Amino acid sequence: MADDAGDRTVVVSSPGKVLLAGGYIVLDRKHTGLVFGLSARIHVLAQEIPTSAGVHLSEIVVQSPQFLNSTWRFGYHLVEDGGGIKVTQLQSGTPVEPNHFVETTLNYVLTYIAQVDKSKASHGFQPASLLVLADNDYYSKPKHSSSSSRPSSSSSADGEEAALPPTAPLQTEKPPRPRHFGTTLRNAHKTGLGSSAAIVTSLTAALLSHYLPPALFDLATPASRRVLHNLAQVAHCSAQGKIGSGFDVASAVYGSCLYRRFSPALLGGLPNPGEPGFAAALAALVDDVDGSRWDCEIAKEKVGLPAGVAIRMCDVDCGTQTVSMVKKVHEWRDGNKEAAEGVYAGLQKRVDELAGVLREGKMEEIGKVLGPVRDIMRKLGQDSGVPIEPESQEAMLNALEGVEGVLGSVVPGAGGYDAAAVVMRDDAETEKRVRAFLREWSGKNEIQVRLMKVKGETEGVRKEDVGEFKVWIT
């Protein structure tokens, strides 16, 4: 193991997101969306893998100890003709399902690192272990589990302990104890907080911080955060099939902001990983030395939250397909240009108003601007034949808005059946009333809705104190 191994151990975390207003319109560069970061974070701990003298290992291992069968081992090689670093998932023992977002991120980030630090291209990468720890709100509690604790060894009938590192996590307070969900990642029920953007961002930041010297990458500097943003956007877009506006990666890096997307054409000329010229083209795009390529706007100063007000998320026990919803809305927009322009401009006006009201702390006006946001989203859904604010959500939100302390509500992001955002007074009494309301509503209706712990928060990516994660360090 290298002498400076201790210094290379790093923990980075990024927040989840809620697009409070601006769904669909934010896909168009003419418009903006109001996005808040969330207190639920995904942490990635990067550390060297210690090797015995004489043993040569060239592996990068990514593990998600909260899920079954979630250790991904990768070998890597340098591709000729400037094709960059390509990783290959290694299988041994029980076959492990590929993790497309992780694999894609490794291809992009290792290529970038080898391009800016030539010693990596010639001498290779020291083996590294990357541990992913997601705050529990990213996934619904497994139905059979009664408490927040990780299963004990004795309760492990299905081999889930095998996914855990040798030193078990025992911390109770900070950071919150990560739950084992007792399932594979594929079968986990996501709550829609933006896990892929947060993991791609944290993994990218952890790899850059772990492998590059501070002179080349230091998360504390605006220049490095720009590199992180650009690289994470490119990797996430590639893994996602270039369909999103990138608001989720922007908020994972910068936290809450009014977001205007980058031109989709920006990524058009980039070869795929492994293709000739990929490495140089990627580094040029990410570094964007003259600042001419990345035209996204991330306005943090336009976003705020009045003291005593919280944005809270409700998890609704139903699924929603963002991609097919976007496709249908776009079909409607393309066939009804004039009407769509009116609806989009109307929503933009409300997005700006909402940002202004929240920023200026006008608590009493929050409901007055969120109401019209809901009306426009509902109408957009009706016009395009997409359940953006379906009747079941409409009825629930209308009733929820009658609970004392609730200032307004909205179906966030693309809308649909799976989530609701509530802007409410940030006190225990309001929380109690909201929980009681949701319990009663779930009892009387055929949906299960629950208030999650997560709250809107303004901070983006950050380095964490490694000492708080020492039980995970091997």
Ligand SMILES: Nc1ncnc2c1ncn2[C@@H]1O[C@H](COP(=O)(O)OP(=O)(O)O)[C@@H](O)[C@H]1O
């Ligand atoms: N804890 C985790 N560990 C490893 N990969 C994860 C984790 N959570 C999410 N991912 C990655 O993100 C993908 C989920 O992305 P996606 O379906 O777009 O959901 P979301 O809307 O939450 O971003 C997973 O398939 C996996 O590749």
Ligand SMILES: C[C@@](O)(CCOP(=O)(O)OP(=O)(O)O)CC(=O)O
């Ligand atoms: C439609 C959108 O404008 C907003 C979607 O927001 P969600 O928060 O619903 O997104 P997912 O987490 O991917 O389901 C698409 C976009 O801007 O990427």
